[in-house]
Amino acid sequence: MRLLRPMLLAVVIAGGFFYFTTYRGGGLHPDNWLGRSNKVEITEAAGGESLDPEEQNNIRVYHNNIPAVVNITSRAVTFDFFYGLVPQEGQGSGFVIDKDGHILTNYHVIADARQLEVTMHNRKKYRATVVGTDRSHDLAVIQIKAPDLTPAVLGDSRNLQVGQKVYAIGNPFGLAGTMTRGIVSSIRSVQEADGMRIEDAIQTDASINPGNSGGPLMSWRGEVIGINTMIASSVGQSAGIGFAIPINTAKAVLNDLVTLGRVRRPALGVRTIPIGPELADQMGLPVDYGLLIVQVVPGGAAERAGLKGGNERAYLGNIPIMLGGDLIVAVDGEKVSDQQDLAQLMNNHRAGDTVRVTIYRGKQKTDVNVQLGEAREQV
Numbered sequence: 001m002r003l004l005r006p007m008l009l010a011v012v013i014a015g016g017f018f019y020f021t022t023y024r025g026g027g028l029h030p031d032n033w034l035g036r037s038n039k040v041e042i043t044e045a046a047g048g049e050s051l052d053p054e055e056q057n058n059i060r061v062y063h064n065n066i067p068a069v070v071n072i073t074s075r076a077v078t079f080d081f082f083y084g085l086v087p088q089e090g091q092g093s094g095f096v097i098d099k100d101g102h103i104l105t106n107y108h109v110i111a112d113a114r115q116l117e118v119t120m121h122n123r124k125k126y127r128a129t130v131v132g133t134d135r136s137h138d139l140a141v142i143q144i145k146a147p148d149l150t151p152a153v154l155g156d157s158r159n160l161q162v163g164q165k166v167y168a169i170g171n172p173f174g175l176a177g178t179m180t181r182g183i184v185s186s187i188r189s190v191q192e193a194d195g196m197r198i199e200d201a202i203q204t205d206a207s208i209n210p211g212n213s214g215g216p217l218m219s220w221r222g223e224v225i226g227i228n229t230m231i232a233s234s235v236g237q238s239a240g241i242g243f244a245i246p247i248n249t250a251k252a253v254l255n256d257l258v259t260l261g262r263v264r265r266p267a268l269g270v271r272t273i274p275i276g277p278e279l280a281d282q283m284g285l286p287v288d289y290g291l292l293i294v295q296v297v298p299g300g301a302a303e304r305a306g307l308k309g310g311n312e313r314a315y316l317g318n319i320p321i322m323l324g325g326d327l328i329v330a331v332d333g334e335k336v337s338d339q340q341d342l343a344q345l346m347n348n349h350r351a352g353d354t355v356r357v358t359i360y361r362g363k364q365k366t367d368v369n370v371q372l373g374e375a376r377e378q379v
Helices: 003-023 030-034 053-070 246-257 277-283 303-304 339-346
Strands: 069-079 085-095 102-105 116-120 125-134 139-143 165-170 178-191 199-204 216-219 222-233 243-248 270-274 289-294 311-314 319-323 327-331 352-363 363-371
Touching: 053 069, 053 085, 053 165, 053 178, 053 216, 069 102, 102 246, 102 327, 125 222, 125 246, 165 199, 165 222, 199 222, 199 246, 199 339, 222 246, 270 339, 289 303, 289 319, 303 363, 327 339
Parallel strands: none
Antiparallel strands: 069 085, 069 116, 085 102, 102 139, 116 125, 125 139, 165 178, 165 216, 178 199, 199 243, 216 222, 222 243, 270 289, 289 327, 311 319, 327 352, 352 363
16 A cells, blocks of 8 residues: 555656646647648748849849959969978959950069969860060050950940949959949049059949959949959958059050050150149249149150240259249140149050140140150159
């Protein structure tokens, strides 16, 4: 009797546990041996939804341009601490510009490379050779021998507006065929890490990362308006501030790069000082802006065209200058206020081009046609 009572209590407890945890919850039902339900109910989207116009344009731009965009692998050799040879490999982007296999990219992508390999969108690989370089503008042209190439369409970067849509295609971190989208954030002059300056650089918030360098920046029509070249970031990755070289800067030197391997940098052949309201008032000049020619380079473009330098010695602070020269106020109808304005205008030309220079000689305003010479050492 003493043993029966504990046994009955144990049976009651076990029965209660079984009832509340298994039987009542349906644990012994045959359906629950295979799962709680033999059909999962989900909510599915309606099929056949069409893409909106913006998505369609994104896809069109990508498919029209991806055949022209390439991945560039550069291999170089450096020396370690013990002067041993150490191979190095870099990644960048570029894009085909003609049927002959010329590819436009950044100079820093191919600088010091002993071997270049180009990978197309279809994963075919080709050896490439360097055709021409322009370190001052961070541009280079390389060439491959490949059939059935699709060149990119080069647009016009003159009238870009802040806010217009842009697309970047390249190979960030070696991830081939990547497209990002953004807008033109600003047009400004920027200085690269090596000290070179890009005039009218296109700032964009389209994601640009290592490996994008040399790839195209395109308008919403799919025309190339810039060459992606650098990012502004403390961590070396996209922070929403990337920069591209204007395509017009590249178009101005492409012929020289392909035919000569270098750029015949245009030169006006003058030494100048910028004029502001205070200097203009002191010198009695007819306008309060422009570049005053203090000296023309002997035998240079300006001298051949008849432009005049100064003939009256004076001092600007402690710096001796020559007054009485022509005052440049415009080139091809574009206002010139300082040397940066002149440098920007020169970027759109090459040696041998003829430009119309508007000057004041004394109080008289006149236009002079100048055939640009070639700068040997600087822009």
